[in-house]
Amino acid sequence: MIIESGHFVLILSLLMAFLQSTVPMIGVHLRNNQLMAIAAPAAIIQFVLILGSFLALTYAYVVSDFSVINVTSNSHTAKPLLYKVSGVWGNHEGSMLLWALILSGYGAAIALFGGNLTPTLKVRVLGVQAMLGVGILAFILFTSNPFLRVFPAPENGSGLNPLLQDPGLAFHPPLLYLGYVGLSLTFSFAVAALIEGRVDAAWARWVRPWTLAAWGFLTGGIVLGSWWAYYELGWGGWWFWDPVENASFMPWLAATALLHSSIVSEKRDSLKSWTIFLAIVAFGLSLLGTFLVRSGVITSVHAFASDPTRGVFILLLLVVTIGGAFLLFAWRGPSLKTDGIFHPVSREGGLILNNFILTIAAASILLGTLYPLFVDVLELGKVSVGAPYFESVFVPMMIPMIVVMGIAPFLRWKRGDFNKTTNKLKVVGVISLIGGCFVWLIVDRSSALSSLGIALSIWLFSATFVELTSRIKLFQVPLKDSMRSIIRQPRASWGMTFAHMGLAIAVAGITASSTWKVESIQVMKFGDQVKVAGYTYTLKEVRKVQGPNYIATRGIFSVKKGDNFNVTLKPEKREYQTRTMVTTEAAIYSTFFGDLYAVVGDRDENSGGYITRIYFNPLVPWMWAGAILMVLGAAISLTDRRHRVGAPARSANIGTSQVIAK
Amino acid sequence: MKFLILIITLLLSSNFVHAVDPGEILKDSSLEIRARAISKDLRCVVCQNQSIDDSDAELARDLRILVRDRILEGDSDQAVIDYVVSRYGDFVLLNPPVKGVTFVLWFGPIVITLIGFICLILFFRRQKPLIQDLKKNNAEVKK
Amino acid sequence: MMKRLAYFLPLVLLAILAAYFSAGLGRDPQTLDSVLINKKVPEFSLPPIRGFNAGLSNNDFLNKVVLVNIFGSWCVSCRIEHPFLMELKKKGVIPIYGINWREQNQDDGPRWLKKFGNPYSLIGDDPKSRGAIAFGVTGAPETFLVDQKGIVRMKHMGPITQQNWNDTLKPAIDKLRNR
DSSP states (O other), X not given: OHHHHHHHHHHHHHHHHHHHHHHHHHHHHTTOHHXXXXXXXXXXXXXXXXXXXXXXXXXXXXXXXXXXXXHHHXXXXXXXXXXHXXXXXXXXXXXXXXXXXXXXXXXXXXXXHOTTSOHHHHHHHHHHHHHHHHHHHHHHHHHOOTTOBOSSOOSSOOOOOGGGOSHHHHHHHHHXXXXXXXXXXXXXXXXXXXXXXXXOHHHHHHHHHHHHXXXXXXXXXXXXXXHHHHHHSSSOOOOOOOHHHHHHHHHHHHHHHHHHHXXXXXXXXXXXXXXXXXXXXXXXXHHHHHHHHHHSSSOOTTOOOOOHHHHHHHHHHHHHHHHHHHHHHHHHGGGOOOOOOOOSSSHHHHHHHHHHHHHHHHHHHHHHHHHHHHHHHTTSOOOOOOHHHHHHHHHHHHHHHHHXXXXXXXXXXXXXXXXXXXXXXXXXXXXXXXXXHHIIIIIOSSOHHHHHHHHHHHHHHHHHHHHHHHHTTTTTSOHHHHHHHHHHSOHHHHHHHHHHHHHHHHHHHHHHHHHSOEEEEEEEOTTOEEEETTEEEEEEEEEEEEOSSEEEEEEEEEEEETTTEEEEEOOEEXXXXXXXXXEEEOEEEEETTEEEEEEEEEEOTTTSOEEEEEEEEETHHHHHHHHHHHHHHHHHHHTOHHHHHOOOOOOTTOOSOOOOOO | OHHHHHHHHHHHHTTSSOOOOGGGSOSSHHHHHHHHHHHHTBBOTXXXXXXTTTOOOHHHHHHHHHHHHHHHTTOOHHHHHHHHHHHHOGGGXXXXXXXXXXXXXXXXXXXXXXXXXXXXXXXXXXXXXXXHHHHHXXXXXXX | OHHHHHHHHHHHHHHHHHHHHHHHTTSOTTOOOXXXXXXXXXXXXXXXXXTOSOOEEXXXXXXXXXXXXXXXXXXXXXXXXHHHHHHHHHTTOSOEEEEEEOOSSTTHHHHHHHHHOOOOSEEEEETTSHHHXXXXXXXXXXXXXXXXXXXXXXXXXXXXXXXXXXXXXXXHHHHHHTX
């Protein structure tokens, strides 16, 4: 009964979405306030209906209702409760329902918290959002229905892929979707603005918090996925330039560009067409990701459901949505007036450069990801485009970007004082160079790139720090004035400081873990010792351990360094009963300078020992710390009062146009 | 039946354990470094987008051993790679070769960057007269 | 004017992408065409499997049109294709050489053949995939068609059935023989 209700409310939600996407928009056209007033309640009702549907499916998983095909294929009574719940979105149909839930959730959020939007804009945003909803809900109901039944219901399910029985991976999809699908809202804003025929600073201000939220979630989702890969896949790798990984990275790059471009649009009434374009592209890349994962067009370890018929539907969705938006863009775009003008050396100039680099980076990754498909379709044979290509293309682009990231915050709007800025940054530059040389001479002379990476990290961190101190005029005015100034700094600027510093720390982590990883693979018998990166590992024993739905072979390592350091690592190799699958659980101990990482492998028949893989992964915790700082930066920015209240923008540096707050 | 389960196990568990065995590692570490570098660029043809170094698949293992045997026999890095490519085609190279069909791939980013640069320059050029006007206006106002 | 065109560019690019995607939907990104087509049989030499006298090497390929079939006792699809290969042998249609790929131990192949029948005139033992790699094999069963001059003419992936025999293999074989 509950299942049927879940199915029923899902159908209702499709009707509601259809209503929400048509009637209020007609109301705007006819200037009929009553029709327009339908939009907000419709959005909320739509969300509630889909929530009901989602909860019904969750219920089926929790009670293990195996008469539902979706539950049978993806669950099992022996699974712990947390993973029964995460199983809801660990499959194609359920994850699409989550997609729809979050899509409607964002719509409801606008309905509830978009009080300061102009009524027509609000209706249009909700209308476009609802159109997206119609597309997704139709896709679910017609091709990917999670509520289909099977009679007679089997005794038990086929169990979830044991790799997905993991806390990190359980939360990876929801976070990722909150990001991906959040970009749908910025998309709706962009299309609504195009329909209105007006993009002004107020619009940019209203879009910013949603962009921040989507960006923050996307960052978190991607990093969570990388973290999972790091501890689960058994050798400390965390990014593979797999097509589906790229499919999440490209929207992230576009969203970063969008975030910064919308700042220029808001503060300087410029770059409007570009911001709109980015908003469309960012969501387009999200849809592209959905397409790539679910259509079977590209080979990937992530590939969900390789079903060409579903692929056709998603492709149609992509073409209609993005094609429609681009058509609107081609028609209305040229008439968007730009008022703010600025000198190339200015904050705007810096932000444009940042946008430029992010865009070509995203475009290059897109090219590389889709290239095998192009070559195959044109019958020119088969090529593979793997990590080596992406690294050689992406890394060089990031170098100038990080340099500019250090400089741009110092520049004023409209026209920056290059000389004054360079003076401040001279010291930072010197420190970075010294740091880089130190790494080159002392740590590693074989890789200039890694020294450069550390130098850039020092540069960005220091430059961001100096920017903050110069803003509060540290040591230039009495200390208590500086402290007072610090409290008065707008939250959005704290967001920038945290985010940029976070990136700097992450860059150091990325550089170190990619270049200076230490690996040791050998067969060890009980009592054998191995020294890796200064730490001595002793294999004490290996025993069999029973888990909730697996049997594990657990190795016990005693790790010592000098007199003070003594730690036990217990890696496992798990054999799951339902899917006859084996997973490795590495044992990781994080120190400030890196991770101690141990893996136990198969038994070696000849010697009676075990294959062990021991690694030292330098500065890996810095990657996660940096990422957390970036997300924190986004969160802090979000709490900036100006976003919530819609206060009038400071008129000091604005160009010729006026900004009217609502 | 046992073999069926074995194969399914291998197929399902493949790709998720870093696969080089101690038994495969060459005694001479400089040769082993060469082998690992070559393996990192060779795609496991029975897997979903991984190098033979990263894959647990049987064929990946055999290819790893093949690479090492050829190095031991004196083949240069390029000769080893050429041999595998002569059997499986360019598909097996994770680092796509620079030839006709991959021209657009390798030069694409450069072309995109150049086009972008040109657009940027045009954009700022267009702004120049307006900036001059603004400076003039400001100067007049000051007067 | 230029500005207008520039604004249309994204739409054009999207259309091109969409065309590629729809063309790509029907294809399988994993199937690998053979690079050996129209080239001489690769150099390889495999010892005999247990209980047999002769192995298989590239020197066995002159003056007749043959099939080379990669199989293993562990391979389910090979079992499915096996009766058809036995038919071919019974009718003397075409000699079939076998490469016994990746057996766990040396008795598995011979035992399988004894149990189900042996359709091969020559068999090579390939525990380390050297033969399979020489042929650029990615799975079993795979079958190669080699002509009288020792040139590989066709690669067939998956089990041979009456259907695909009639559709592709037989016509190719006839064509080669009538030259």
